[in-house]
Amino acid sequence: MPKIVDHEKRKEHIAEAVLRLIRREGIDSASVRRVAEEAGLTLGALRHYFDAQHDLLAYAMRLLIARVGARIERLPLAGQMRADIEAIIAQLAPLDEERLAEAEIWLAFAGKAVSDPAIRALSQEVHEALFDAFKRMIVALCERGLARPGIDPELEARLLHALVDGLVVHYTTYAEHLDPAGLMRIVSAHLDGLIRRD
Structure with a gap:
């Protein structure tokens, strides 16, 4: 039976790799190739989700922003x-x-x-x-x-x-x-x- 891939979870996994690289080595280190390595994926597998570096960066930043927003929503005001x-x-x-x-x-x-x-x-x-x-x-x-x-x-x-x-x-x-x-x-x-x- 083929493995079922949760595409949103995979994209989040890739975005986490982007965020780790940016923090550790700076934003210019977050190339498609380096992110694939950091995420433990082949370049082809990563390109299935993101074609270019700016797509990776934008998705990762939207994820970070969403997490901050969710944290604010959970505040016991x-x-x-x-x-x-x-x-x-x-x-x-x-x-x-x-x-x-x-x-x-x-x-x-x-x-x-x-x-x-x-x-x-x-x-x-x-x-x-x-x-x-x-x-x-x-x-x-x-x-x-x-x-x-x-x-x-x-x-x-x-x-x-x-x-x-x-x-x-x-x-x-x-x-x-x-x-x-x-x-x-x-x-x-x-x-x-x-x-x-x-």
Whole structure:
């Protein structure tokens, strides 16, 4: 009886090989040939799923993004906006080995987006989705009367987005200057500045 192959599981297995290679050796190491070796597949077997490097990279990054999204969906949010926002942001920050790996891979991917139009399109899509999520957070604070009066939700969303992106880059690149608790103290202080005092 022929072996039944779960094609989605096989694609995830290949994507895991991509992510391991990127983290260990950099994004340029994730060629179709090297990924096939890392995944323990023949080049022909891998090409059955992915024809080119940018297809591999895009699928792997979508998998990583989906995992972060699923982790956020599983959060036991308490319905307290300020605390819930902080909990969501913590899932984007490199606070443990899993999230540090995601941040390192994402930064390698973002670097590649500068010169690769196909990767840039996905990077832009993720950037805009993150901004939209931050804006929804700020708008929700305003609608519930929790935000400082008179704030500009779009500007505050851009500031929060830039802060979180910057902290991810700083911690991932210069961990000796910032620890996870310090990173979250900065996020917390910023969120405190958004909340009305009365």
